[in-house]
Amino acid sequence: MIEGYGKVVAAYPFKVRLIAESVRKTDKMDAHTLLDLYKAGYPPESYVPTKRIRELRELCRDRASLVEEATALKNRLRYKMFSHGFTVKTFSRVNVEILKTNAFTSVMASGLEDVTKRIKELDTKIAEEAKTFRYAELIDSIPGIGAYSALAIASEIADVSRFKDVEHLEAYAGLVPRLYQSGDTEFKGHIVKGNKFLKTLLVECVRIHVMHCPDSWITRSYHRIS
Known part of the structure; x- marks a missing residue:
């Protein structure tokens, strides 16, 4: 508008x-x-994001919301199955079809099937959009980061030049502690609030990268800091 x-x-x-x-x-x-x-x-x-950036952010956040919805349905299905003396390890297409035939799980299983389908549709759209966004392509080249995470990170940061320096970008992402100083005394407090969505994305991407790329400089930096 x-x-x-x-x-x-x-x-x-x-x-x-x-x-x-x-x-x-x-x-x-x-x-x-x-x-x-x-x-x-x-x-x-x-900072006022452009219409395109707002649309990309909404696309990625919609996908994140659907994943949360799918996780909630899976947890409810596991609990329901457990209360009836059964367990389900994975929610493969075959298992979901079986759950749809049971009276006490049919509604939730159908809901999970629908949400999973919508996530796949968004993944296709996100993969297409990521190819047209230079920042997303660069981020996607990092092992452990896929099209969704790359586009989500790129759209949340948007134009990196809007940050005065790397410290301001780190603060925006909520990855630095608060610093308190009085005279010669200096101590660090809790991590700043920052962009919760971006922070969650970055933490998850680093976790996956560390698991699969043990010798990278990112992993070495991670272990040095931790």
């Missing part, structure tokens, strides 16, 4: 102290303050 209104600048709310600390606050006054700040070249801008 915003593309049709010319240049749109999103001010970073936590840094617009003139508005945040104002005693008198109305939408009209806030709008005038923002306009004055913009004319002065001040307001700290928030």
Whole structure:
């Protein structure tokens, strides 16, 4: 929607102290303050992703949501089977078909089949989109990272040049601890919040890479830090 209104600048709310600390606050006054700040070249801008980036993010996050849904259904099916004295090790197509014939698992098994089909459809779309995104292609070249993870990481980061330096990118991904310093005393706190979705992706990709590439520099760095 915003593309049709010319240049749109999103001010970073936590840094617009003139508005945040104002005693008198109305939408009209806030709008005038923002306009004055913009004319002065001040307001700290928030990154506004392009329409394509927003669409790619939504595509990847939809896929992640479906995977969570599939996992929940599998857990419920395992519990249901266990409560009836049975176990299921894998949810292959054959096993799902068998579960669909049982009265107490048919609904969940059919739901799992539908979700699995939708995930495969999204995987096909994601693989196609990843080929058209240079950053995704570069990330996909790293062992342990597939088309989905590559496109998801690339779309969450979007334009890497928007980060001042690598430290800012690390903070955005939620991969660095908070640093507290007072005089000569310095200590590190908990990991910063960052982008939860991106953080989860990166951690999972590193875990897979370390398992399959024991001699890579990424794995060596991982073991050195851990």
